Amino acid sequence: MVARVEHSVVTGTQPAPVNHLQSYTFDSLPLQYGGRFGPVTLAYETWGRLNAAGDNAILIAHALTGSSHAHDPEHPDDPKAAWWNPLIGPGRPFDTSRYFVVCSNVLGGCYGSTGPSSIDPSTGRPYGMRFPLVTIRDMVHAQRRLIEHLGIRRLIVAGGSIGGQQALEWAVCYPELVEKVIVVAATAALTAQAIAFSEVGRQAIMLDPRWQGGDYPPGQGPDAGLAIARMLGMITYQSEEAMELRFSRRPARAGEVPSPTRTPSLGKRFDVENYLYYQGNSLVRRFDANTYLYLSRAMDLYDVSEGYPSLDTALTRIRSRALFIGIRSDFLFPAARVRWLAERVRALGGEATYVELDSPHGHDAFLKEWEQMNAALRWLET
Amino acid sequence: MVARVEHSVVTGTQPAPVNHLQSYTFDSLPLQYGGRFGPVTLAYETWGRLNAAGDNAILIAHALTGSSHAHDPEHPDDPKAAWWNPLIGPGRPFDTSRYFVVCSNVLGGCYGSTGPSSIDPSTGRPYGMRFPLVTIRDMVHAQRRLIEHLGIRRLIVAGGSIGGQQALEWAVCYPELVEKVIVVAATAALTAQAIAFSEVGRQAIMLDPRWQGGDYPPGQGPDAGLAIARMLGMITYQSEEAMELRFSRRPARAGEVPSPTRTPSLGKRFDVENYLYYQGNSLVRRFDANTYLYLSRAMDLYDVSEGYPSLDTALTRIRSRALFIGIRSDFLFPAARVRWLAERVRALGGEATYVELDSPHGHDAFLKEWEQMNAALRWLET
Known part of the structure; x- marks a missing residue:
């Protein structure tokens, strides 16, 4: 069977053209x-x-x-x-x-x-x-x-x-x-360290009350938890050196991005925080939280x-x-x-x-x- | 005024003798x-x-x-x-x-x-x-x-x-x-990276439904969120080298510790996960979640x-x-x-x-x- 299918992402918009899928x-x-x-x-x-x-x-x-x-x-x-x-x-x-x-x-x-x-x-x-x-x-x-x-x-x-x-x-x-x-x-x-980071992200997803043991209705998943897991992921995909080059301690520019939990910043906001919120929110629009749990775990277990x-x-x-x-x-x-x-x-x-x-x-x-x-x-x- | 006071920790047991406080x-x-x-x-x-x-x-x-x-x-x-x-x-x-x-x-x-x-x-x-x-x-x-x-x-x-x-x-x-x-x-x-890790931990605390905007009753704070923040903190206080020496990919030994979210492991559990759960749960018994938000933020802002x-x-x-x-x-x-x-x-x-x-x-x-x-x-x- 060869057929065109739709993405099965449960939350949000499509990430990329699927013309030839x-x-x-x-x-x-x-x-x-x-x-x-x-x-x-x-x-x-x-x-x-x-x-x-x-x-x-x-x-x-x-x-x-x-x-x-x-x-x-x-x-x-x-x-x-x-x-x-x-x-x-x-x-x-x-x-x-x-x-x-x-x-x-x-x-x-x-x-x-x-x-x-x-x-x-x-x-x-x-x-x-x-x-x-x-x-x-x-x-x-x-x-x-x-x-x-x-x-x-x-x-x-x-x-x-x-x-x-x-x-x-x-x-x-x-x-x-x-x-x-x-x-x-x-x-x-x-490494043990990589597994450890991975598990922190998963715990954040499962902490989100909208996770509901994985039985969230399509489009109503644990967005905040997934965004937090993604924030942590993004840190581990970069390096101290790269983040310092890109963000250092610069304050956030105009146009603040809401944090995953929609809480206000304690004091000023740093640009690196705005960036991570943005990355977290972006993933939520294109990715499924349970999928994140399973695929990240497959990496750990390999x-x-x-x-x-x-x-x-x-x-x-x-x-x-x-x-x-x-x-x-x-x-x-x-x-x-x-x-x-x-x-x-x-x-x-x-x-x-x-x-x-x-x-x-x-x-x-x-x-x-x-x-x-x-x-x-x-x-x-x- | 010099007087003996009790610890003001809102959750759990006392961590250390306070005889001479x-x-x-x-x-x-x-x-x-x-x-x-x-x-x-x-x-x-x-x-x-x-x-x-x-x-x-x-x-x-x-x-x-x-x-x-x-x-x-x-x-x-x-x-x-x-x-x-x-x-x-x-x-x-x-x-x-x-x-x-x-x-x-x-x-x-x-x-x-x-x-x-x-x-x-x-x-x-x-x-x-x-x-x-x-x-x-x-x-x-x-x-x-x-x-x-x-x-x-x-x-x-x-x-x-x-x-x-x-x-x-x-x-x-x-x-x-x-x-x-x-x-x-x-x-x-x-560094930007350290601020980033710190903010992920805080978001996890504030994601916990028991956080309630910080107005949790004494003893009923966001234990899971704080435990997750602590798990992440413990990774950053160690090193890849140390975690490899101590845990590597060894499976968890008998006597599993509940994870912050009390969810079962996806597949086997690693010893490093058990360790981090233990550390997270331990902090919850002796530390206040809002205090964690404020003190970690003071570090970022310094x-x-x-x-x-x-x-x-x-x-x-x-x-x-x-x-x-x-x-x-x-x-x-x-x-x-x-x-x-x-x-x-x-x-x-x-x-x-x-x-x-x-x-x-x-x-x-x-x-x-x-x-x-x-x-x-x-x-x-x-």
């Missing part, structure tokens, strides 16, 4: 932590054409609150129109004149794929917290079904953050299918070695050439850990390259440092 | 941002004896959720009995056989001093959010009144974190009174240069010998910024020493690294 539905999927779940729909977009051999595909995996809209051919030069726009298109690293580029919304997502905000066919109501716990491995297994459906026989996988976790998992899980893998700002497993005798055993499975991209100022996925992972793969006989983005922008640099990303991705041509 | 009440205090506020009571404890000249005093300023109970002569070897216990006592750096050591709960606090949880005499109800915005400078002005009341003519001031901000402010505000100053893990002003033509003008006022202690792994008050401050004071002709604690424990190291703190404080004898 397609979907694929299959009956069910076995889950990593037991049981089967279905039906599963994956929403996806494609650019370029698959060749007859089915071996010129690139699968791109999005970040936590991203969607399948990685590229916008109608506005290819606008980085805000699609999240990896400057890297995708004719003559760009993910060259749509040569490659068949696919990006799908993850299993558990709220941009057209089946997730907590989808209607449970057995009840006619959103799954909410009755949605099963899905993992990075489950997301990859679901993508595998889509890839088969599209007739892809061999592929390159690339992604950053939770998308980078998926890229790594692809290389370990399906070594026979993956020709090259690009893991950006992701590691073998999150450990590439899970189910294998050791990390080395898992990494030894990789047969593709691998590019690991770390970011100097990333404190959520520290560059040293990305580099370590690349070195470990190489020590185990794999063909791994490590490139570090020299950026002050923290974790988010893979969505900002277009020149450096372009330069790093020349690796694809080597 | 005294208090001093004065009519009113002019506030930095305008107006006068009163009456003001400061709760305090003292150890050792003031000499006839009134010049052997050390004033110690506590951290955000601390109290006047810096030392416990009945349990002098238990660091948990009082927060700076191992540094205070006969033969220790803050030598009570030589010095008259004073520690007062800050203005705005909830351990006996007048703060948001105190009863407003004009209404018979807690001030709540009707409490005025108080600043580090106001806290220092209030302490000055106490110091005068005690007959102290010349003193040493020492503190960490918000206590370090107060120590710095003392040296700039009252150069004629301060003989030596010890500023631990504090800088001229918070800028030693405020009211002076420049930072240099402010720092040039310092006449005391100054010891600045930074912590290698502190990301809330980065060591580089503490060092910079010391170097600036020296460049302006002041007598400043910088010592860095080589600790993985982050901001909290000044409450943990007793050997290094002891070594650093030998400076007092030079």
Whole structure:
């Protein structure tokens, strides 16, 4: 089944054009932590054409609150129109004149794929917290079904953050299918500190009285809680250095943004606060709170070695050439850990390259440092 | 007026023995941002004896959720009995056989001093959010009144974190009174990132439906919101390195602690989550939520240069010998910024020493690294 679907975001307005959004539905999927779940729909977009051999595909995996809209051919030069726009298109690293580029919304997502905000066919109501716990491995297994459906026989996988976790998992899980893998700002497993930040955000969402155990009516979700979680997320996606450059202690300019709780500031307001309120409020208009709980948890739980005798055993499975991209100022996925992972793969006989983005922008640099990303991705041509 | 008072914490049990808690009440205090506020009571404890000249005093300023109970002569070897216990006592750096050591709960606090949880005499109800915005400078002005009341003519001031901000402010505000100053893990002003973390915590408190605009009945405050704020605070007081050493990705051991929102874990629970829940729940039993809002905001707003033509003008006022202690792994008050401050004071002709604690424990190291703190404080004898 290939059909155009609407975003299943339960709150607010649509984030991006969905002109070319397609979907694929299959009956069910076995889950990593037991049981089967279905039906599963994956929403996806494609650019370029698959060749007859089915071996010129690139699968791109999005970040936590991203969607399948990685590229916008109608506005290819606008980085805000699609999240990896400057890297995708004719003559760009993910060259749509040569490659068949696919990006799908993850299993558990709220941009057209089946997730907590989808209607449970057995009840006619959103799954909410009755949605099963899905993992990075489950997301990859679901993508595998889509890839088969599209007739892809061999592929390159690339992604950053939770998308980078998926890229790594692809290389370990399906070594026979993956020709090259690009893991950006992701590691073998999150640090205790990253898990801790993640849990604070989730607690804020669940503290919001509008959360109601996850059974909020569409459009009436825990906006304040989700905005607070996003505020914290945005701090961890940046760096002390970047925030100092951008905000320092400057007071907020005219046009104050309401805080998530709509409470007045204690004393003056700082620009960094206005910025975070704005980011929090923006996410609320385009993202589902339960989805945030599930996807952020999948990041916490991911450990590439899970189910294998050791990390080395898992990494030894990789047969593709691998590019690991770390970011100097990333404190959520520290560059040293990305580099370590690349070195470990190489020590185990794999063909791994490590490139570090020299950026002050923290974790988010893979969505900002277009020149450096372009330069790093020349690796694809080597 | 010197009298024994009870802690004014509105929720839960007492944190520490209050045997020797005294208090001093004065009519009113002019506030930095305008107006006068009163009456003001400061709760305090003292150890050792003031000499006839009134010049052997050390004033110690506590951290955000601390109290006047810096030392416990009945349990002098238990660091948990009082927060700076191992540094205070006969033969220790803050030598009570030589010095008259004073520690007062800050203005705005909830351990006996007048703060948001105190009863407003004009209404018979807690001030709540009707409490005025108080600043580090106001806290220092209030302490000055106490110091005068005690007959102290010349003193040493020492503190960490918000206590370090107060120590710095003392040296700039009252150069004629301060003989030596010890500023631990504090800088001229918070970074944008630190303000951002702080605001996320406050939003979580105010999101809790039990906050009720600050007018919660005693004992029925926003426990979940405060616990979440504390969870976030605890992350920022540590470091990635320390949390990795202590928790890594270890699953929670037996005896699960309820999360602030009392929701079950999504999948397994990590030990770091259990730890943070425990820390959050613990603070709720001993601290007032509105007080957390006010004191954390005072930290954000503090800028030693405020009211002076420049930072240099402010720092040039310092006449005391100054010891600045930074912590290698502190990301809330980065060591580089503490060092910079010391170097600036020296460049302006002041007598400043910088010592860095080589600790993985982050901001909290000044409450943990007793050997290094002891070594650093030998400076007092030079």
